Amino acid sequence: MNKLQVLVIDDEWNVRNLLRIYLAKNGFEVMEAKNGYEGVRLAEQQSFDLIILDVMMPDMDGWEVCKKIRETKDTPILMLTARTDTKDKVKGLTMGADDYLVKPFDSDELIARVFALLRRSSISQTTTVSRVITNLDLTIDPEGRQVLVREQPIDLTPKEFELLFVLAENPRRAFERENLLEKVWGGDYFGDFRTVDTHVKNIREKVRKAELSFNPIQTVWGVGYKFQWTDERK
Known part of the structure; x- marks a missing residue:
């Protein structure tokens, strides 16, 4: 081997x-x-x-x-x-x-x-998931591991992509930071909750610069984060 x-x-x-x-x-x-x-x-x-x-x-x-x-x-x-x-x-x-x-x-x-x-x-x-998620001018392609805003790719790090995808896959669920750490970084990750906050901030800034028409990640005070859908899921 x-x-x-x-x-x-x-x-x-x-x-x-x-x-x-x-x-x-x-x-x-x-x-x-x-x-x-x-x-x-x-x-x-x-x-x-x-x-x-x-x-x-x-x-x-x-x-x-x-x-x-x-x-x-x-x-x-x-x-x-x-x-x-x-x-x-x-x-x-x-x-x-x-x-x-x-x-x-x-x-x-x-x-x-x-x-x-x-x-x-x-x-x-x-882990491969074939279904593409589309909401207004945001597209998340899990198989190609690509995020598009207005049909133009944006440069997310692997962990930023995974974090956004986990939230988008569960649009009605508010995730605690601990849950996101476990899902994206794994149960054996040595970091703390600020890692999640940093990645959320980065995602928001990148989609804002790409002129996305809405903020995809909503802060749920006292809990954590959830995906903010602006129309019905296809």
Whole structure:
């Protein structure tokens, strides 16, 4: 059986070496990139099962690398940082990261997060629903994993797409943030409820810029979120 492929992007040799040792012990094949430009090039040229990306790098930082990779790839991204500021974590999630780990990290936690990301990615890729959801000038195509506003595609990250789709599939249900975390990120996700809020904010901003005629995600005070239908479902 072929080994799972992991791309490690970090400018520090000792960190790359440590990650390579941890991952190799757990059956992964590791490729290394010593800067952001090299990481983006490798991510575009090859297919990886997971990318581990350091935030603080010279020339091109991890946030910019994540943004560049998300333009062409849905590969799960685990970001590493020595900073504990919540704003940094939110920024990484906004750019399209799937999870965050603060340095110095415990090897067991690293591997647990890696396997959790791979499980969620596998579930997402094997779950196919053929019915297209249409409401006014918004179209959600789950099989093509594409969202259209006025027949023009908008650029949602994989988790943004899944969150919007879960809400749209259940238009009369108000979801608690905990329920959304479990459905979209999986029961073994290590993050908190602010992750949901950040992704909702991003979706709203992107559809607003695309001039969608309504706000698709309604805040239900004291509960969470629901999809806001403006006409009858087809």
